[in-house]
Amino acid sequence: MDRPVVGRGAPADGVAAWRALVAGRWSLVDHFDHDGRRFLVARRNDPRVRAPVALTLRERQVAGYACLGHSNKLIAYELGLSPTTIATHLERAARKLGVASRPELIRACAELVVETSVAPPPAAE
Numbered sequence: 001m002d003r004p005v006v007g008r009g010a011p012a013d014g015v016a017a018w019r020a021l022v023a024g025r026w027s028l029v030d031h032f033d034h035d036g037r038r039f040l041v042a043r044r045n046d047p048r049v050r051a052p053v054a055l056t057l058r059e060r061q062v063a064g065y066a067c068l069g070h071s072n073k074l075i076a077y078e079l080g081l082s083p084t085t086i087a088t089h090l091e092r093a094a095r096k097l098g099v100a101s102r103p104e105l106i107r108a109c110a111e112l113v114v115e116t117s118v119a120p121p122p123a124a125e
Contacts (some may be wrong), residue, residue, distance in 0.1 A: 055093050062089040063109045066102065 015065040020026050030041040047055040056065065065075040079086070092107065113116075 025070050055096055059093040059096070062086055063093045065107060066090060067106050067109050 017026075026042040026044055028040060029043050032039050032041075061079065063077055065078065070078070072083045072090070075081075076083045076086045090102065093109075094100065094102075094105045097105060097112075099105050099108050
């Protein structure tokens with residue numbers, strides 16, 4: 001397991017670690033203070049989609065919301081996009097996964113997550 005350590009003397013490393021956390025490459029698991037220091041416990045997020053499929057981040061987000069049963073209108077509201085843009089992302093994701101309908105897309109995404117998961121999902125706060 002990679003354990004990046006960022007001290008006070010490396011502000012650029014701290015910014016890079018924070019950007020990786022915000023970009024979703026790491027999930028914050030816990031934080032605690034000890035002896036006047038703050039410690040963050042994070043876990044690396046492994047890719048959940050096989051490389052040949054190459055869904056974009058936005059396509060994965062939209063497909064993920066669709067897998068949760070959200071309508072295009074609700075997904076659009078949550079992501080700040082138009083319903084037409086959501087439909088376009090779903091169509092592109094379906095084409096890349098070789099499926100023709102929304103239920104098939106949801107099944108394909110669920111199978112990809114099951115096949116490629118190597119770590120349990122992060123605990124909800």
